[in-house]
Structure formats: C-alpha cells, structure tokens
Amino acid sequence: MMMSLGVVDREFHVFRGLPDADGEHIGEVKSFTVPVQPGWVVLDALLYLQAHNAPDLAIRWNCKAAKCGSCAAEINGLPSLMCKTRLDHMPLDKPVLVRPMRTFPLIKDLVTDVSWNYEINKRITPFTPYNDDQSTWRYFQEDADRVQEFRKCIECFLCQNSCHVIRHHRKFNHFAGPRFLVRLASLEMHPLDVADRIPFIKEEAGIGLCNITKCCTERCPEDIRITDNAIIPLKERVVDRYYDPITMLLHKIGIK
Amino acid sequence: MMSVHYETKTYDVLVIGAGGAGLRAAIEASAQGVSVALVTKSLLGKAHTVMAEGGMAAALSYVDADDCWQAHYKDTIRGGKYLSNYRMAELHAKEAPERVKELEKWGAVFDRTPDGRILQRPFGGHTYRRLAHVGDRTGLELIRTLQDKGIHCGIDVHMECTMTHLLKDGDQVAGAFGYWRESGRFILINAKAVILCTGGIGKAYKVTSNSWEYTADGQAMAMKIGAELIDMEFLQFHPTGMVCPPSVKGILVTEAVRGEGGKLTNALGERFMKNYDPERMELSTRDIVSKAIYTEVKEGRGSPNGGVFLDISHRGADYIKRKLPSMYHQFLELGDVDITKGPMEVGPTMHYTMGGVRVHPETQEVLNVTGLYAAGEVSGGLHGGNRLGGNSLSDLIVFGQRAGKHAAEFAKQQTVLPKINDEEVKGYAEELVAPFERDSKAETPYQIQADLQDLMANKVGIVREEQGLKEAIEELQVMKARAKVARVDGSRAYNPGWHLSHDIHNMILVGEVVAQAALQRTESRGGHTRLDHLEPDNEQWRFVNSTIRLNESDELEVSTYEKPQMDAALRDLFDKSDELAITQSKQKI
Amino acid sequence: MLEAFLSKNLVTQGFGKTDRKDAWWWEQVFTVVALTVFGLYGVYRAFENGFYEVGPYLSPFYSPNLKALFPQAFDWFQLSPAFLILWAPLGFRGTCYFYRRTYYRAIFNDPPACAVDKPKQGLLRPLADYTGETLFPFILQNFHRYFLYVALVLVAFHWVHAFQSIFWDGQIGFGVGSLIVWLDTILLTLYVFSCHSLRHLIGGKLNTFTGGIFSRIAYFKWFNQTKLNQEHWLYAWVSLFTVGLCDLYIRLVANGTITDWNTWGLDWSGVGCLH
Structure with missing residues (x-):
C-alpha cells in the first residue's frame, strides 16, 4: 500500500474516563483533530494529543515497536496494538475510535488493570x-x-x-x-x-x-x-x- | 496543598527496575534468603530489555571450539578502546557462560546447533561466533525466562511504581521514595540495601531506540545522594535504526542483520565499509560503523531518506523469516518494505549509555554510598568507550547476579533498618505535587522534553564540538529553569504529564553531565567524537576515565581519574597490535 | 476493585453490538446459508434412497454401497442405507475443530464474531449458561479422533469408488462424472488427512523429536501434516461443496436430467433407478 503524502488532519474519538467503584468503564468518547504525518501509527497520534491537547491522557506504552506488548487497546472496535496499527491503512474519511480493552477493569482513559x-x-x-x-x-x-x-x-x-x-x-x-x-x-x-x-x-x-x-x-x-x-x-x-x-x-x- | 501522605513498606533489599539486571538481581537476592521488593515503572516483562534483539555474548565455545573467556575478554577491552574496567571485563567474560546456561536451566529456549546445543552467532567486534540467541528476540527470551523464574521466588513485585528519590541514613542508603503511577499515591520503601537497575538515558534524544522509561532516573537519583557518574561522554549510537517513515525513525534494526550477512551500501551502490574497516567490513564495532554511515550521509552519498542501505535479501526469504522474523515484520508493517526482496534504509540511532554510576567492580556497590548497588546500563565501567553488541545482555545477568548477591549479604549484616527522616520525605512529596499548583498557562513538560531532545541531538549527538557543547550547557540551564515552572493538568491518577514533570529534571541533569564530560574529553575515541579533536589523544586521554559528581551546592564537578591497572596475567593476553595501549601500562607497573 | 469487576455476570449490550466498522457479519451469514442449504439437501437425499448410482459412479452419500455388499440385510432394514453411512461423516465434521469454530460462531452466536456482543438468551443463543465443551452434549467433541478412525475407512472406500469410476465393462476410460468423483475423493482425503486429531496422533503428542530414527520419522510426519493442517479450514469447506456437487451430479445423471459425457460413448442418463 502506498503511503499518503503530506500531513492530513484526521479526527480521533478517544475514550476518556475513570472507573466506578467496581472498575467499570465510566467516561465518554472525546473528539480530537490531529495533523497526521505519513507512516503514523495510532500511538503516534495519541502521543501527539498528549503533548498538545491532553497532557494527562493516560496511555500505557513502552517500546513503540511492537515488542513489549504494553499498548493494547481497541481501535475501531478491534483489539489491536496502538503501535502497530497504521493510520494510512484505515479509511481516511472516518474518525478513528480508540477505547481501552473492555475485558479488564479500567484504571484511566486507555489504561486497564491487567x-x-x-x-x-x-x-x-x-x-x-x-x-x-x-x-x-x-x-x-x-x-x-x-x-x-x-x-x-x-x-x-x-x-x-x-x-x-x-x-x-x-x-x-x-x-x-x-x-x-x-x-x-x-x-x-x-x-x-x-x-x-x-x-x-x-x-x-x-x-x-x-x-x-x-x-x-x-x-x-x-x-x-x-x-x-x-x-x-x-x-x-x-x-x-x-x-x-x-x-x-x-x-x-x-x-x- | 495536596496530600503528602505516604505508605511505608520495609524490605531487606529493594531493586529498582525490572529489566534483565533488576530481575536477575532480585532472583539472586531472594535466593540468599532476604526479603526483596522489585519495583518497576511499567508492567513486569515490558522493560527495555525486550528490545534487545541480537543475542548475549558468552564464550560457551559450542560453535567455535577455540573461543574462551580470554578471547571474549580481549574483544571487550579492544572494543571498549581500552577504557573498560579490567576487573569487570574479566569477571564478565569468565562468568557469562555460566549465567547463560543458568537461563537455559530456568527454561530459556535458545536456537540450537545441529548437535542440539546452544547456537552462537557472529557479531560486530567478536572474534568468534559467540552470541547465544533466539532469532532476533533474545531480550524477550531473557526477560520472560527471568520473569517466570522470579514469580516463583517470593519476590514482591510492585508494578507501575516510580521511585523518584533515594533516601539516606548517614552514609548509608535507607530506601527510596516515589509514587504509584496508577493512583498517584506516594510510597516509601525502607530497605537495608538498594539495587539500581534503571537503565539508560535514551529519552533525552529524539532519534533513539530506547523506550519512554529511559529517563536517566537511576543516574540522577544516585548522583543526588553522592554517587559519581563515569564515562558519560560515551554514548552508543547504534548504526542501524529505521529512518523511514519519520514516525518510526530510530527503531532498532538488529545488528544480527549484519551478523547474518547483511551488506551496507551507499547511494552509489558501494560497500562503503571497505573504506573504514576493510578487514571486518559490516562486522566492525558499532562506533566505527555509525561514524561511517554518518560520514557517508554527510558527504552526500546517503539514501533518499538520509540513511544508507542495508541488504539481507540475498540470504533468501525462508532464512530471513526464520532468523530475523521480527525485522521482517517490523519493516513490512511499519515501513512498507519487504526485506526479503530489497534493502532497508538505516541510519544511526541513540542506543546505549556506556557510562554510568561508578561501582565497585566485584560487588557492584556504588562508590561513596554504602548499601547502594547498581547493575546493568545504569552502571558504568564494563564497556569503556564503546560496547560490543551482545555484551549488554551478558552484562545484565553477570552483574545483576553479583549485585543481588552482594546486596543481600550486606543486608544480612545489618541488624536494624536504616532510619527515615520523615521531614525530608515530606519535602520530596511536596516537591512532586508542586507542579499542580502552577500557573495553568505555563508550558507542559512535553514541550521541554521535545526541545531537550532536539538540543541533545544537535549539540551533544553523534559528533560534538567545543562551541556546541558550551552552548548546550547554557541552554540546559535555561531548560532547568523552564522545567521548574512547567505545569501539570488533571489529577494524580495515571497522569503521564505529571510523571514527565519529574522525569524531565533527571534527563536535563544527566544531559548536562553528558555535555560536560564530552566537553572535557578533547579527543575522539569510541562513542565520543569531537569534530575539533578528530584523533585519539593517547598522551592525555588513553589512561583516564572521566567522572562527574554533584557537589554540596548542587553543581556538577567534572574531573578524571586514572583507570585501574591490568594484572600482569591479563596483560600478557594481548599482542603487538595492542602495544600502544599496553606498553605504558607495563611501564607504569 | 478487581474482584468486584471479575465476578460480575455477563455484560452484553445486545446482539451484534460492537465498535467494529468492518463487515464482521459476512462470515456468519455465509456459514448459516451454506450449512442450511447443505443440511436440507443432505436430509432430502438421505431420505430419497435412490438415484445414487449410475454407470461406474456412486454417490458419496451412499458410499460404501451397502445394498450391493449386503443385499439380504436390506430385506429387513427398510430405511435408506444412507442412514447407516451418513452418521460417520456427520460426526466427523460435527466434531471437527474447524466446524466447531464455525458453528459456535454462526449458529450459537458464542461469539458471533470477535469483539462483537452476543445475544443474552433465546433462539439466537440456545444455551443458558456458558459451559464451553465441559458438559453434555459438547463434551462429546472429545471423541473426534474416533470419528477420524471411521472417516479414514470411508476415505479408503472413496478411493475404491474413484478407481471404479474409470472402469466400465472392463474398459478403462473416464467421464465428467469420473472427474467429479476424483475431485471429491482428493479433497475429502485432504480434509481428513489434515485433521487436528491426526496431527496429535502421528507425532504432535510427543514432547521431543530429538533422538533416533523413530523420532525423525515422527517429526517428518508431523511437520508435513502440519502444512496440510494449516489449510484444514479450506479443505473443510471445499470438500463439503464437492461432496454435494458430486452427489448432485450423479443424481441428475441418474434421474435423466443431464447426460454424462464420457470416453465410453455411453449414455446412462436416467438409468440410475430409484431403488
């Protein structure tokens, strides 16, 4: 697949929230626009958000090279690694939805208790x-x-x-x-x-x-x-x- | 004022960092019968060790019968530009085979020789085929083996817990203070001995193979309680990191690609290594290959994206997929390149900190701080001016084990727990929560980190010069001030911005250490290249290591010390080609 | 927190609820349609008890040809011989690891697809509490290997019929029917020989392949069967279609709807009687 050239503004829907007393995922999906560069993975966009829009956005990640397995989440409903999911492999016109792993109790935002x-x-x-x-x-x-x-x-x-x-x-x-x-x-x-x-x-x-x-x-x-x-x-x-x-x-x- | 309450736990030994060295140290300490806490900023098994790919060097002699610890020792010393601590290099070469076998005993499954023993592969700077490996994911195997061993050893593992301050009782370490990442609540661990295994400083650089955790915590914490850092000017820029697309720039391309026969070419299709190290070609040491690539790119013979080409496709698709599976997938998925069909583009990436906390070569106890130990990348000494590939994983297990053993023995001799000064701890807690109180219009630490990464890359990077280093040191002072007023949004619960607001201080401090050490060493050697002093200056610099410490008024004090002498027996291992390095040593005895 | 979360009952937001944006339902629809069509056709053909043999061709639904082998037995057994045969392939496919995956998803909706919510109860999810394969009837899935043994015997019969399909009146030759019979036999063989249970029995159960000649042979078998096994899902589907196709072809020739083209130059159209 060819890489799209140049920076493109794309919409992201990112879950933000805290658990209730039982660890249930309580929160809402917030919308952000991120200038996405060619070759970016979902994690790049979220780190951009952290640095520019939401400094306290909780993400668990380490290597950003699909070797440590920290950044598991659900991207457009599919359980995936954020560091391995390429944005240019997803439909350009639709927002990218990122949620925490649903099976585990929530800690905050995209981080769950595993x-x-x-x-x-x-x-x-x-x-x-x-x-x-x-x-x-x-x-x-x-x-x-x-x-x-x-x-x-x-x-x-x-x-x-x-x-x-x-x-x-x-x-x-x-x-x-x-x-x-x-x-x-x-x-x-x-x-x-x-x-x-x-x-x-x-x-x-x-x-x-x-x-x-x-x-x-x-x-x-x-x-x-x-x-x-x-x-x-x-x-x-x-x-x-x-x-x-x-x-x-x-x-x-x-x-x- | 926010809450500065903290919980207290007590242990005999506290290990900070759960990478290869930390896990190995904890397992060893626990085997000595003391209570052990293992603290990690991430989840267990995610430490940067998993990123190590090529293998661990140990003279097992399964593949090349001629290999022996003496040969490994010589390779290490030569690779380290004769600046390694001799005793550490000796212990490392002697004990590595035993430690590797121990891993197999605990369940590690290494690649096999045809007769069913541990297979070893060639690597840059190693005379023999020496690296025990598992395809290109040796680090993962190492950490998983230790993790699965460790969870049955009665070690208390505290995950996602950051230690921010080491505590002292007189001259002795008393434990550490920090916070749970999940809740932001404070925790104090009161321990008789502390082992630092916190890794390197890579996140002070923009293009790095290192994960976010590499924020120089251990180096900074140790310095603040009196430890010295040595050899900090020597940073290893791994010659082969990905360069394209920009978002993956720096992700490591294992040296095993070259070990398995990969060829480096420039834009003209020339195997340029013949101009730099005709004998060893691609299997030269990392400092030489990195500088070669840097030169090729600078002189206009680079690839379209500012790197050079590395081609392994001649080995055939099956072989590549079997021996380099992660590389195959990494390039296919992140870079849209099929490495079984064509070359990859690679360029240097900040990879390893040769220098570190100055420790006793046998016990790993930190100089000047009783009861504090350090092992792995955070400690200095073994690798001298340049680390050979494969020596880091063996470093972790050899000196991790030693640190664990000696820390436990030390802890056993202590009859009472060191005392904690509650006021001091409260002060640290207040310092940690202070950013929440700051002006909501101030900048976030992310911006400062981005600037720091640019600065370090441009002025304290793969090549340095006096002017740039001086400017860097000045700019770092400005950053220090900026970091002191950076703001934090949100609450203390899992707040990466808040975490960074503390880590940034460590990176700036140690960034300055690197700059100061680099400024002091007016020569080029190993992982330190000065454009204004391109040649090694053997008269002045061959026999000294640099050392930096914080003085009472929190200023960096830079100096040197004469490196220890090699024993006569070890010295006799070397031949004529090493004369330059050895002669003077001989005269001095 | 963890305890409370973990002990909660089934969380479901309703059948088909998911954040997925791809066509996850496609496979489910395909499976339901394919299995229903084949199932209805199979039941009809089993009851039909005829048009299964014409010229040198024998329908897989009636293989082996029990009526020809034991004619006296059918004096008192009045039902279709297919009932004496079809339980075996049905059992083999029904307990097959691939079909299990497929019908647990498509029919039991457990789960409908990955990361897609399932219905709470009712027609779309007939089982009340989820017990996996630990209780009757699903615990019987563990006997897959016994169905494998029977399937291996049936495969042998299929090969006999495949060879019979190229001989007629002592003359070697072939027809379109022979091609279809051979295609069916080959795919059925691939399907049976790529079985997961077989993979276990011929070597997978060993912990080591290191050692003497027997270990090497076991490795050779296991390693090569593994390659087949990776395509088990494909053989499972394709062989299902070829079995149906083969039976349908023979039926259509036997009842005179179509004519078999063959090298013998004979027209059997309509001579396969309703027995």
Whole structure:
C-alpha cells in the first residue's frame, strides 16, 4: 500500500474516563483533530494529543515497536496494538475510535488493570527439567521451533481481551485464557520438561471452556497460531488422559 | 496543598527496575534468603530489555571450539578502546557462560546447533561466533525466562511504581521514595540495601531506540545522594535504526542483520565499509560503523531518506523469516518494505549509555554510598568507550547476579533498618505535587522534553564540538529553569504529564553531565567524537576515565581519574597490535 | 476493585453490538446459508434412497454401497442405507475443530464474531449458561479422533469408488462424472488427512523429536501434516461443496436430467433407478 503524502488532519474519538467503584468503564468518547504525518501509527497520534491537547491522557506504552506488548487497546472496535496499527491503512474519511480493552477493569482513559493475568501465571508449575546435569541436555532446532513460537508472546493480553470466555462470560476464576494456555503449551512441549500439567490444564486452566472460536489467533499481533498450535494440541492431550479409553488404559499400565 | 501522605513498606533489599539486571538481581537476592521488593515503572516483562534483539555474548565455545573467556575478554577491552574496567571485563567474560546456561536451566529456549546445543552467532567486534540467541528476540527470551523464574521466588513485585528519590541514613542508603503511577499515591520503601537497575538515558534524544522509561532516573537519583557518574561522554549510537517513515525513525534494526550477512551500501551502490574497516567490513564495532554511515550521509552519498542501505535479501526469504522474523515484520508493517526482496534504509540511532554510576567492580556497590548497588546500563565501567553488541545482555545477568548477591549479604549484616527522616520525605512529596499548583498557562513538560531532545541531538549527538557543547550547557540551564515552572493538568491518577514533570529534571541533569564530560574529553575515541579533536589523544586521554559528581551546592564537578591497572596475567593476553595501549601500562607497573 | 469487576455476570449490550466498522457479519451469514442449504439437501437425499448410482459412479452419500455388499440385510432394514453411512461423516465434521469454530460462531452466536456482543438468551443463543465443551452434549467433541478412525475407512472406500469410476465393462476410460468423483475423493482425503486429531496422533503428542530414527520419522510426519493442517479450514469447506456437487451430479445423471459425457460413448442418463 502506498503511503499518503503530506500531513492530513484526521479526527480521533478517544475514550476518556475513570472507573466506578467496581472498575467499570465510566467516561465518554472525546473528539480530537490531529495533523497526521505519513507512516503514523495510532500511538503516534495519541502521543501527539498528549503533548498538545491532553497532557494527562493516560496511555500505557513502552517500546513503540511492537515488542513489549504494553499498548493494547481497541481501535475501531478491534483489539489491536496502538503501535502497530497504521493510520494510512484505515479509511481516511472516518474518525478513528480508540477505547481501552473492555475485558479488564479500567484504571484511566486507555489504561486497564491487567493484574489478573499476572496472578494466573503464578499458578503455573515452572519449567522442570528431567535431570540436573545440564551437560547432557541436547535437543534439536525442530523442538526449539515448536516452543519458540509460543515464547514469541509479548504478553499484550489482546488474546485475553478478545476471548469471549473472559470478555463476555467472565470466567476469570475458571479459565486461564489463551495467553496462559500458550504458556502451558510451551512448557508441556518443552523437550526437557517432565512436569505433568495436564490435570491443571483441564481443571484449573479450564481448557474445556475454550470453544476454539479463534479470536485469540485472529488478534495476536505476533501471529502465534494460538488455537491450532497450542490450544488444540493441549485439548488432544487432555483427551488422551481423560476421555479416550484406549490411551487412558495405556497410560494406566505405564505406556505413554 | 495536596496530600503528602505516604505508605511505608520495609524490605531487606529493594531493586529498582525490572529489566534483565533488576530481575536477575532480585532472583539472586531472594535466593540468599532476604526479603526483596522489585519495583518497576511499567508492567513486569515490558522493560527495555525486550528490545534487545541480537543475542548475549558468552564464550560457551559450542560453535567455535577455540573461543574462551580470554578471547571474549580481549574483544571487550579492544572494543571498549581500552577504557573498560579490567576487573569487570574479566569477571564478565569468565562468568557469562555460566549465567547463560543458568537461563537455559530456568527454561530459556535458545536456537540450537545441529548437535542440539546452544547456537552462537557472529557479531560486530567478536572474534568468534559467540552470541547465544533466539532469532532476533533474545531480550524477550531473557526477560520472560527471568520473569517466570522470579514469580516463583517470593519476590514482591510492585508494578507501575516510580521511585523518584533515594533516601539516606548517614552514609548509608535507607530506601527510596516515589509514587504509584496508577493512583498517584506516594510510597516509601525502607530497605537495608538498594539495587539500581534503571537503565539508560535514551529519552533525552529524539532519534533513539530506547523506550519512554529511559529517563536517566537511576543516574540522577544516585548522583543526588553522592554517587559519581563515569564515562558519560560515551554514548552508543547504534548504526542501524529505521529512518523511514519519520514516525518510526530510530527503531532498532538488529545488528544480527549484519551478523547474518547483511551488506551496507551507499547511494552509489558501494560497500562503503571497505573504506573504514576493510578487514571486518559490516562486522566492525558499532562506533566505527555509525561514524561511517554518518560520514557517508554527510558527504552526500546517503539514501533518499538520509540513511544508507542495508541488504539481507540475498540470504533468501525462508532464512530471513526464520532468523530475523521480527525485522521482517517490523519493516513490512511499519515501513512498507519487504526485506526479503530489497534493502532497508538505516541510519544511526541513540542506543546505549556506556557510562554510568561508578561501582565497585566485584560487588557492584556504588562508590561513596554504602548499601547502594547498581547493575546493568545504569552502571558504568564494563564497556569503556564503546560496547560490543551482545555484551549488554551478558552484562545484565553477570552483574545483576553479583549485585543481588552482594546486596543481600550486606543486608544480612545489618541488624536494624536504616532510619527515615520523615521531614525530608515530606519535602520530596511536596516537591512532586508542586507542579499542580502552577500557573495553568505555563508550558507542559512535553514541550521541554521535545526541545531537550532536539538540543541533545544537535549539540551533544553523534559528533560534538567545543562551541556546541558550551552552548548546550547554557541552554540546559535555561531548560532547568523552564522545567521548574512547567505545569501539570488533571489529577494524580495515571497522569503521564505529571510523571514527565519529574522525569524531565533527571534527563536535563544527566544531559548536562553528558555535555560536560564530552566537553572535557578533547579527543575522539569510541562513542565520543569531537569534530575539533578528530584523533585519539593517547598522551592525555588513553589512561583516564572521566567522572562527574554533584557537589554540596548542587553543581556538577567534572574531573578524571586514572583507570585501574591490568594484572600482569591479563596483560600478557594481548599482542603487538595492542602495544600502544599496553606498553605504558607495563611501564607504569 | 478487581474482584468486584471479575465476578460480575455477563455484560452484553445486545446482539451484534460492537465498535467494529468492518463487515464482521459476512462470515456468519455465509456459514448459516451454506450449512442450511447443505443440511436440507443432505436430509432430502438421505431420505430419497435412490438415484445414487449410475454407470461406474456412486454417490458419496451412499458410499460404501451397502445394498450391493449386503443385499439380504436390506430385506429387513427398510430405511435408506444412507442412514447407516451418513452418521460417520456427520460426526466427523460435527466434531471437527474447524466446524466447531464455525458453528459456535454462526449458529450459537458464542461469539458471533470477535469483539462483537452476543445475544443474552433465546433462539439466537440456545444455551443458558456458558459451559464451553465441559458438559453434555459438547463434551462429546472429545471423541473426534474416533470419528477420524471411521472417516479414514470411508476415505479408503472413496478411493475404491474413484478407481471404479474409470472402469466400465472392463474398459478403462473416464467421464465428467469420473472427474467429479476424483475431485471429491482428493479433497475429502485432504480434509481428513489434515485433521487436528491426526496431527496429535502421528507425532504432535510427543514432547521431543530429538533422538533416533523413530523420532525423525515422527517429526517428518508431523511437520508435513502440519502444512496440510494449516489449510484444514479450506479443505473443510471445499470438500463439503464437492461432496454435494458430486452427489448432485450423479443424481441428475441418474434421474435423466443431464447426460454424462464420457470416453465410453455411453449414455446412462436416467438409468440410475430409484431403488
């Protein structure tokens, strides 16, 4: 796509507000006009607003290069990274709507409280290698490839925000969300790891609540094939342990 | 007057900054059995470490069997233009392999050699293939590994919490004071030992690869309680940052592009590095490549957008997507360039602060302040005049671990918590809320920061000269005054304008430190280039490091000290080509 | 604050409420129309119990040809043989990870599309409380692999019929019907072999591919099947259309509506009787 040339005035509708006592998003969408330069992303426009129109506009961002995952928000209704959403890829005549992630309690303006995610991570059994003698550890790039895809995750929590199990059904207490199913997959498929997280995946991470509708995969800015490569393989592993009579029998007599 | 109430928490060890060094320090301290608080301005795992791409240097010798710590040591010293602290460089080279292996033990998944060990790639200034890496997102792997290890270590992580002042009890550090970003409420952490891991000063520059957090907090806080900053004239301008479109100017293009065979050409299609470093070409050290690009552009052989071309497309699309996936996406999505098909345009970007807080080379304790430690980019010494690519990540884990260990040991020896002076703290709190009371027509700190960034880029940038530096120092005084009256709108709840109103002071102060140090060193060496003194002046400057501190009347005091002597055993590692640097050392012993 | 927020019940602003400005409803409409048309046609054809075999061609809805294989059995089993067959492909597609995604979205509106609100209850969202795939009947989705085993058998039969479709009276040849049968067989094979459960069974379940020859073979299988698996969604849709097309073609030839062009120079038009 060609870049539009020169500076263009564009309209932005930006949510501004504070939470009520329960963390609900209370506020309104305010309209701003920003002189947009070629190549700008949404975050550029918001930082311009901060510097010129609204110095106290709360935005969470760090690297502005799609590597840290801080600036997740909802742009024109789609969960996206503000630093990766190009303005010249959006219709020129329509205003750009920016709202905070709806799934999480509001802190202020575009910033939400994502601490729930950090709590989930603490409950996951960490990497547990099969022995302590590191000099014997060997595995091929093929094994690394599979796990590295999951470890690309920048923890922007857009998948958590997009997942209807959390977003609409609010299964915060019964479901770990795509991000942590990805993390669990990275541990379960680690060639050296021997910890058994399958019961956790079924009971506490609640993988059965996922109905593989793939919004996590659609919205992942790192293009991790969350559903196909992490969640479905984990579901199949849960089937091996809990549903398939043949593999259950084999597991019981010690064949894996 | 707004509320100046604050909550108080107590810990044995407080770690400020949760990047690679901070996390590693916290994990180590916690392993020593002391209580640890880890404070970060951002969310956990978002620190600037995630931006590190190419790899971490460690002489594991998995790929090149000839590699050894001595070779890494020599490369570091040579790369640092012989100004590195010898002891630190030695410890770094010796301990890096162990630290890297430790990461694997904690779950890091590095790229593999054909026989299943950690793969190492070549990098500028490293004699052997030495950098353990994960494609082009090694920093993310490092921080995620430490993060996932850290959350199971019983560390109290305080996210989105900014520390603004270090506190002292006599000569000893007593903790730190600051605010929660979310609510704006004040918090005091009373600790027996404090470890600074706050990173660099990049946000004082316009074109930088650094994130907004890099506001020189640690350097400024430490100076204010008596620490010295050393080698601050040495800034690393990474040769390859994006240049187009303007909004992404400065975003890092990993050196791994050159490590994997990328070729630099100018507008004439010439591989110009042959004129600057014919032997190492693109894999020369960063200071040399940056200056080469600067020269090419200045002499009119630059690309249309004021950079040069970097081409990796000859490696084939599959290889590029596998080894440089983030670069591929970064250019495709932000720059509309497909790097598997054609060249990218690149130019220098402010990347790293070689200098920093002067610390003890083994314990990382800050000189003059008992109980205060510093590790990572905020500390100075290891990298001397120029840092080699890949040495920063290994720096983080080697000296992060050391700082954590020694801080914990120190804390264990303390039987009582250092005392806090409530009046002093209240004073800081009042100072922090003061901007809310100011004239609503005054300028915002954003404008001052923009001006600062321009000033630093123009007059204390990749090349400097006496006149410009003097002007810069004068203009910085004006900015200081402007910052003191800058206004803040809104409330204390998550108010970036308010946050900046404090950070701007740090950036201006440390900006002046850089300018003063640059003015003092009347030669060109490594990451410091003086147009009015283009050659290295070995007589005067080869054996001294610069140091700057704040005196009692809050003025900067600039001086030098003679760098420590290399042990004979280390000295013997070097050969004829290093004679110039080594001879005099030998004579001096 | 967090606790209160997290424990709140379903927040919905009403069906289809979203800030999205793109045509998110397009996929939903397409899915509903496609599945309805195919479903109605399939039910009709299953009951029709005829026009499924003509010349060398056999409709996939009636493959394997049970009546030809076990003629006596149909003396007492009076219903269409399709009922003995269609449960298997229906079960395979019904528990298929891709179709699950598709019908949970389009039919159960759970969710209608990403970041689009769902109806609270009622016809558009038949299930009261959301339990995902943890309770009956959706817990049965976990048996997808057993439907895979049956589907593999059916694929084998399809290949038999595909080869039969190029022989007539001991003469090798082909007709438009053969082409359609082959197209259907190939796409059905791609669809079945790109299955997520198969991906797990042939290697995905392993934690490591490092090691001897068996690990290398497992990796080779898994790695190559993964490439197929990435297009599973495409094969799922296209094979659905080709199955329908193949059956429709045979039906139209069998009942005399159209004539099959073939190298044997024969006209079977209308000779496929209503059994």
